[in-house]
Amino acid sequence: MAEPVVRVPDAKVALSTASVYPESTATAFEIAARLGYDGVEVMVWTDPVSQDVEALRRLSDHYGMPVLAIHAPCLLITQRVWSTDPWTKLQRARAAAEKLGASTVVVHPPFRWQRQYAREFVQGVWRMADETDVRFAVENMYPWRYRDREMLAYAPDWDVTKEDYRHFTVDLSHTATSRVDTLAMVDRMGDRLSHVHLADGNGSAKDEHLVPGRGGQPCAELLERLATSGFDGHVVIEVNTRRAMSNAEREADLAEALAFTRLHLASAARAPGAGTISGASAAGTTPGASAARATPGDADRPDRPRQPRRPDLVRRAHHPDPSREAPRQ
Secondary structure, eight states: OOOOOOOOSOOEEEEEEGTTTTSOOHHEEEEEEEOOOOEEEESSSSSSHHHOOOHHHHHHHHHHHOEEEESSOGGGTTTTSSSHHHHHHHHHHHHHHHHHHOOEEEEEBBBOOOOOHHHHHHHHHHHTTTTTEEEEEEOOOOOOTTEEEEEBBBBSSSSGGSOOOOOOEEHHHHHHHHHHHHHHHHHGGGGEEEEEEEBBSSSOSSOOOOOOTTSSOOHHHHHHHHHHHHHHHHHEOOOOTTTSHHHHHHHHHHHHHHHHHHHHOOOOOOOOOOOEEEETTTTTTOHHHHHHTGGGGGGGGTSOOOOOHHOOOOHHHOOOOOGGOOOOO
């Protein structure tokens, strides 16, 4: 019987610059380099550096951190960033991605009150995608809730799998907030899933963006599925560290998220000829499931108690090359 082998997919693990808020875009590049991330996703927002392509290029060169994706400024707080016209925002995001060598632009579906933009959105995104090699990966959102009321804030729909987009981003904090079956949504996305925002959540009405493994989302299962399916997109850590009491605590959270992601992407896969059928064993078990039972992936299973966080173990599990540590600006 063939021995299991470790197969590491081509997917790169990036840090979203939003993960260090309220710290700056420059701080995100510094932390990503120090912890050993493969690159960054730039959230274009009110930080002037995030809007400046040349400033981003200098940061990328200084820290040796490639920009892997650009998140277009489509949040409520970024309605005036780059332009008030949503198509101009996407055009500038595409131009930034092309200049910086990023493969993906992440975009949200329109707000419902952006009526003309919403009517043209699906066809418009296809048209823009035909003009470039950059992928426009449309991200799943969620209904807004307050107490027992629900507001559908996005059009055509917060569930992007109801529309015909060329590429998708799946965000696991958003699947938690929308209370959908995450893996079923990923199945509907199929091979059009090209980008992942990895975070966790417990189904709160708030978009929690917890560190993977601290909520009820199938983070470990999704990563293991990506590892065995040949996924070649990017996995981006997009978590909320605003409540961190210190820079050291923030970095411990981001190191934990990186260690969790790398652990489950490097899933155990049987060697060729070991009786596998389309990535699953003949007995029908999920690839990597037996390994997951003894890993931090247990935290994703709601029927099992979550183990307490051990930043000391996370730090010992990940040893970044000291030569990559860049000086502070």
